[in-house]
Amino acid sequence: MNLPNALSVLRLAMIPLYAAVFWQGHIRLAFLILLAAGLTDVLDGYIARSRGLVTGLGTVLDPLADKLMMITVMLSLVLSKMIPWAAAVVFFVRDVGMIVGGMYFHFTGKKPVPANGLGKLTTVLLYAAVLAIIFDWPYAVWYLWGVLVFAFFTTIMYVYSIRGSGRLPQVKGKRAHF
Numbered sequence: 001m002n003l004p005n006a007l008s009v010l011r012l013a014m015i016p017l018y019a020a021v022f023w024q025g026h027i028r029l030a031f032l033i034l035l036a037a038g039l040t041d042v043l044d045g046y047i048a049r050s051r052g053l054v055t056g057l058g059t060v061l062d063p064l065a066d067k068l069m070m071i072t073v074m075l076s077l078v079l080s081k082m083i084p085w086a087a088a089v090v091f092f093v094r095d096v097g098m099i100v101g102g103m104y105f106h107f108t109g110k111k112p113v114p115a116n117g118l119g120k121l122t123t124v125l126l127y128a129a130v131l132a133i134i135f136d137w138p139y140a141v142w143y144l145w146g147v148l149v150f151a152f153f154t155t156i157m158y159v160y161s162i163r164g165s166g167r168l169p170q171v172k173g174k175r176a177h178f
Contacts, residue, residue, distance in 0.1 A: 002053045007044035008061035011037045015065075015072050022076045030076070031134045037069050038127055060106050066123070067095050073130055082133050083141055090148050094155055116161065118154040125150060 001009075014037045022030035044062060048054045071092065078088035104110075125147045132140035 002048075002055065002058075004044035004048035004053050005055060005058045005061055007040045007047075008058060008065045011040050011044075011065040011069060012061070014040075015069050018069070019072055019076060022080075027080075027134055031131065034069065034073060034127070034130065037065075038123075041066055060102070063102055064099065067099050070126065071095055077130070077133060083144060087141065087144055087148060091151075094148075094151055098155065116154075116158065118157055122147070122151045122154045 014033055018030050018033045018037070021033060041062070044058070048058055048062075074083070074088050074091045077083045078085055129140065129144040129147045132143055
């Protein structure tokens with residue numbers, strides 16, 4: 001357990017804290033907890049890369065903490081009727097798919113492909129969408145839909161980068177098709 005991994009564990013602990021604060025009606029404070037979680041994500045990544053502290057555990061914990069936090073946020077927003085169910089379902093399909101894909105890589109011993117710039121931009125845009133929704137800005141839900149479309153685009157680009165890296169299984173000498 002090193003500092004970046006401890007920050008990922010802290011981010012996991014922030015998930016129930018966010019949920020408790022949100023459901024007590026302190027929605028803006030819950031958003032601050034989400035921002036703090038986002039800052040620990042940036043910090044743990046920076047520390048891990050700059051100090052050579054990238055570990056196998058960290059490559060699993062970091063994205064898992066991020067995905068579980070955002071799934072919790074989306075679930076809280078949909079259950080409180082701040083976003084439509086359809087938007088939440090689209091988000092859940094993408095993120096659960098990414099979690100399952102990450103688990104596949106982990107349990108088959110394949111090296112995961114690190115997040116690229118588009119993936120990081122998607123995260124920033126998603127945080128902005130949550131901010132807009134929580135503060136009830138005009139067109140916030142439309143903005144969320146735009147971010148979701150962009151998120152699927154970046155996911156497709158990510159899958160193609162994995163296919164190009166040769167990390168997907170081979171079928172009769174060819175890459176497996178989706």
